[in-house]
Amino acid sequence: MSNENAVIIDNGSYECKAQIANKDFSRQQLRSMVKEPKKGSYECTAFIQETFSLKYPFENGFVVDMDIMEKIWDQILINVVGSNQDQYPVILSVAQAQPKKFKEKAIQLFFESYDVSSFYLISGATLQLYNRGKFTGVVVDSGYGITQSTPIFDGFSLPHTICKNNVSGSALTEYFIRIMTELGVYFNSYSEQNIANQIKEQFCYVSENYEVEIEKFNHCLPHELPDGNCIQIRDQRIRCPELLFQPLLIGLNQPGIHELIIQSIKKSDLDLRKYLFQNIILVGGTTQLLGFNQRLINELTKLTPLSIKPKMDDSSDKIFSVLDGAKLLLGISSFQSMWIERSLYDEYGPSIVNRYCWG
Ligand SMILES: Nc1ncnc2c1ncn2[C@@H]1O[C@H](COP(=O)(O)OP(=O)(O)OP(=O)(O)O)[C@@H](O)[C@H]1O
Numbered sequence: 001m002s003n004e005n006a007v008i009i010d011n012g013s014y015e016c017k018a019q020i021a022n023k024d025f026s027r028q029q030l031r032s033m034v035k036e037p038k039k040g041s042y043e044c045t046a047f048i049q050e051t052f053s054l055k056y057p058f059e060n061g062f063v064v065d066m067d068i069m070e071k072i073w074d075q076i077l078i079n080v081v082g083s084n085q086d087q088y089p090v091i092l093s094v095a096q097a098q099p100k101k102f103k104e105k106a107i108q109l110f111f112e113s114y115d116v117s118s119f120y121l122i123s124g125a126t127l128q129l130y131n132r133g134k135f136t137g138v139v140v141d142s143g144y145g146i147t148q149s150t151p152i153f154d155g156f157s158l159p160h161t162i163c164k165n166n167v168s169g170s171a172l173t174e175y176f177i178r179i180m181t182e183l184g185v186y187f188n189s190y191s192e193q194n195i196a197n198q199i200k201e202q203f204c205y206v207s208e209n210y211e212v213e214i215e216k217f218n219h220c221l222p223h224e225l226p227d228g229n230c231i232q233i234r235d236q237r238i239r240c241p242e243l244l245f246q247p248l249l250i251g252l253n254q255p256g257i258h259e260l261i262i263q264s265i266k267k268s269d270l271d272l273r274k275y276l277f278q279n280i281i282l283v284g285g286t287t288q289l290l291g292f293n294q295r296l297i298n299e300l301t302k303l304t305p306l307s308i309k310p311k312m313d314d315s316s317d318k319i320f321s322v323l324d325g326a327k328l329l330l331g332i333s334s335f336q337s338m339w340i341e342r343s344l345y346d347e348y349g350p351s352i353v354n355r356y357c358w359g
């Protein structure tokens with residue numbers, strides 16, 4: 001069986017990304033939602049009319065509606081492989097610690113509905129570590145629905161050490177929309193919320209010293225909206241991303257991202273901790289916020305022993321690193337024996353996924 005025509009899917013809760021392994025030009029991104037037209041049938045699209053209701057399969061990074069998920073997989077597979085009738089293998093990358101039931105339903109769909117030749121399910125964190133050429137490190141992923149810190153040792157994640165919170169890109173955008181109402185600016189409809197998201201990405205930044213900066217904050221950034229109206233953005237620019245470090249700002253009694261990292265490393269073996277502190281891999285769209293790295297280093301340094309200097313690897317593409325990591329995995333000769341082939345699936349059924357795929 002050839003790995004070259006394998007389809008890789010990064011099942012992100014903001015965007016599902018996919019490609020054929022040896023064809024970077026086949027790379028596709030699809031918002032992880034479907035619209036429900038008035039007729040009642042589902043359709044995926046990049047252009048959403050306000051009259052449609054939007055359906056999301058994810059809650060806090062985990063799939064909660066398999067029917068909607070299936071519609072998104074239908075669409076992304078059409079976009080990537082077109083009408084190609086040949087069988088192909090699939091690597092599905094998902095967030096850590098997925099329920100067994102989800103994994104079983106996924107393998108069942110891929111073999112029985114999409115007729116794949118073989119299947120493998122793996123965590124995005126592991127693939128992103130491979131993509132940095134490492135097998136041991138802590139992957140800190142802050143994307144859309146969830147922020148997770150995942151220590152990985154020799155290529156395998158350690159489930160009891162994973163720490164997560166619900167503050168990520170979607171929470172930041174919601175909070176930004178909320179605090180912009182203080183200035184009399186309202187982002188209500190879906191398209192307006194998309195504009196708010198873009199403003200967040202473009203103008204918000206993580207303050208290096210929040211308590212000091214917020215006290216004397218007096219800049220006012222004018223920004224013209226697509227309808228020609230001009231809004232003034234003030235300290236919302238730093239208050240919004242501060243949520244990553246202080247979830248309590250929205251009443252969430254959860255650790256900030258820096259504390260998640262410390263907690264997950266402290267749950268790892270004592271002799272591994274120093275190495276983990278020096279191999280922190282930052283991934284996910286939200287970690288692209290301006291100023292994020294410097295603030296994170298500052299916070300981690302405050303919380304680690306003096307003899308340890310935390311080091312972060314922020315080098316590669318943050319959006320497609322799962323796909324790139326999967327391409328590397330496919331190139332490893334020993335991976336060939338890790339595929340769940342159809343014959344194995346036919347013999348053992350969907351539960352085989354929980355025996356084979358736990359990385
Ligand atoms: N430059 C940027 N600055 C701030 N946020 C950004 C930037 N680019 C993307 N984002 C945010 O990153 C999020 C999407 O990240 P990503 O593509 O990693 O998510 P995902 O993989 O689909 O979701 P998840 O892994 O959480 O299920 C969105 O909330 C988006 O607004």
Ligand SMILES: [Mg+2]
Nearest residue numbers: 012013124143
């Ligand atoms: Mg992701």
